[in-house]
Amino acid sequence: MKIPLLMVFFTVSTVISQTTDEKQLKAIYDMALTDGKAYDWLNHLSNQIGGRLSGSVQAQQAVEYTKEQLDSLGLDRVWLQPVMVPKWVRGTPEFAYIETKPGITTNVAICALGGSVATPDGGIKAKVIEVNGIEDLEKLGNEKIKDKIVFFNRPMDPTQISTFSAYSGCVDQRYSGAAEAGKYGALGVIVRSMNLRIDDYPHTGSMSYGDTPVQNRIPAAAISTKAAELLSTTLKLNPAINFYFKQNCKQFDDVQSYNVIGELKGTTYPDEIMVVGGHLDSWDLGDGSHDDGAGVVQSMEVLRLMKANGYKPQRTIRVVLFMNEENGLRGGNKYAEVAKAKNETHIFALESDAGGFTPRGFSFDCSDADFEQVQGWKKLFEPYLIHMFLRGGSGADIGPLKDEGLVLAGLRPDSQRYFDHHHAENDTFEHVNKRELELGSATMASLIYLVDKYGFGIQKKVKG
Numbered sequence: 129m130k131i132p133l134l135m136v137f138f139t140v141s142t143v144i145s146q147t148t149d150e151k152q153l154k155a156i157y158d159m160a161l162t163d164g165k166a167y168d169w170l171n172h173l174s175n176q177i178g179g180r181l182s183g184s185v186q187a188q189q190a191v192e193y194t195k196e197q198l199d200s201l202g203l204d205r206v207w208l209q210p211v212m213v214p215k216w217v218r219g220t221p222e223f224a225y226i227e228t229k230p231g232i233t234t235n236v237a238i239c240a241l242g243g244s245v246a247t248p249d250g251g252i253k254a255k256v257i258e259v260n261g262i263e264d265l266e267k268l269g270n271e272k273i274k275d276k277i278v279f280f281n282r283p284m285d286p287t288q289i290s291t292f293s294a295y296s297g298c299v300d301q302r303y304s305g306a307a308e309a310g311k312y313g314a315l316g317v318i319v320r321s322m323n324l325r326i327d328d329y330p331h332t333g334s335m336s337y338g339d340t341p342v343q344n345r346i347p348a349a350a351i352s353t354k355a356a357e358l359l360s361t362t363l364k365l366n367p368a369i370n371f372y373f374k375q376n377c378k379q380f381d382d383v384q385s386y387n388v389i390g391e392l393k394g395t396t397y398p399d400e401i402m403v404v405g406g407h408l409d410s411w412d413l414g415d416g417s418h419d420d421g422a423g424v425v426q427s428m429e430v431l432r433l434m435k436a437n438g439y440k441p442q443r444t445i446r447v448v449l450f451m452n453e454e455n456g457l458r459g460g461n462k463y464a465e466v467a468k469a470k471n472e473t474h475i476f477a478l479e480s481d482a483g484g485f486t487p488r489g490f491s492f493d494c495s496d497a498d499f500e501q502v503q504g505w506k507k508l509f510e511p512y513l514i515h516m517f518l519r520g521g522s523g524a525d526i527g528p529l530k531d532e533g534l535v536l537a538g539l540r541p542d543s544q545r546y547f548d549h550h551h552a553e554n555d556t557f558e559h560v561n562k563r564e565l566e567l568g569s570a571t572m573a574s575l576i577y578l579v580d581k582y583g584f585g586i587q588k589k590v591k592g
């Protein structure tokens with residue numbers, strides 16, 4: 129094919145203008161994939177430390193370990209930011225069964241929801257009323273709910289391609305189910321696990337009693353999807369069956385903990401801060417490898433890759449490992465509070481908290497003009513098949529930093545398998561793929577490199 133000379137010229141000039149950024153991204157990806165540290169760090173966090181629920185010994189070990197690792201990178205500054213966090217303890221393993229006739233029982237897998245009260249010492253045995261959501265409670269009223277266990281069984285919607293959307297469509301049952309059912313005199317609630325798969329892992333997660341007085345709080349547990357199906361089928365055959373459950377979880381007073389922070393000072397604009405982070409705490413059932421060990425080690429790796437590549441950022445890059453995202457968001461709130469009190473200027477914050485799966489791109493929470501700018505970078509990510517740039521939410525921990533000027537972003541990995549593991553016993557190291565994890569680190573480091581190089585428009589440079 130004969131190519132017109134003009135087209136050759138354009139092609140060549142485009143290549144030349146892109147070449148520095150392309151080369152820089154290639155160097156970042158190459159290093160992450162051949163000489164990465166993220167997987168080793170995750171191995172330690174998951175297998176040597178384990179689940180890191182706020183206020184636990186493991187959460188404190190994770191603070192010490194990540195601080196020590198950041199100290200070893202030769203950053204300009206590494207420090208701990210104190211924050212008081214809630215301490216909720218699961219206690220001995222929960223126990224539950226379906227009783228179809230006196231003495232005829234089938235054990236089922238449950239776990240207490242985070243923040244729930246315990247059952248009485250002898251457990252709770254009662255008739256069950258199955259509902260499809262909080263909106264059903266009002267229709268049923270006191271008469272049908274009083275002295276029963278309310279079973280919230282609305283499944284995640286499998287037709288949603290983003291499993292996070294399916295999660296959003298159900299999570300109100302878990303978060304507010306007990307507070308709402310308690311108003312109608314229920315004795316306890318059982319919530320179908322937020323899982324698209326039918327299996328036997330119950331998935332925990334945070335719940336809240338809102339302003340329910342302490343004496344009126346009823347226990348809440350998640351039931352595995354397999355057991356939820358069994359309970360529902362059994363109830364259709366005989367609505368008069370009993371359900372029994374026992375849990376002895378407990379809420380203690382708040383305890384001292386920390387966000388872990390490391391920083392590379394900017395050479396030209398040291399007062400312009402870019403944050404990259406994930407949350408250091410996790411639920412207690414698994415070892416929190418996907419949620420959010422992956423985000424923690426990927427964020428640490430961003431600074432390590434910069435340092436190891438000899439890159440000197442113009443702007444200040446801070447890695448922030450937030451404490452207590454899962455059951456309080458105290459770390460995220462504390463970081464934003466201190467940043468505001470010190471009148472720091474943040475121009476960008478990026479969080480990885482959607483699992484360590486194959487990255488697909490980013491979602492951005494920003495102005496039209498800033499989104500147009502980042503879309504100009506999309507083609508640089510095409511060779512890595514990581515160029516899905518969307519508008520949308522970023523991450524819970526960086527949310528409190530939000531103001532008009534700041535660009536927030538979240539790494540968006542493939543979400544199809546995430547809820548197989550989320551907040552469950554099988555959120556473990558062997559379910560994280562090394563290359564997928566490393567591609568995430570490289571993708572985050574690449575975006576940080578581009579923001580560092582180009583900034584986001586002059587108006588933010590003067591913002592306080």
Ligand SMILES: [Zn+2]
Pocket residue numbers: 407419420453481
């Ligand atoms: Zn998370």
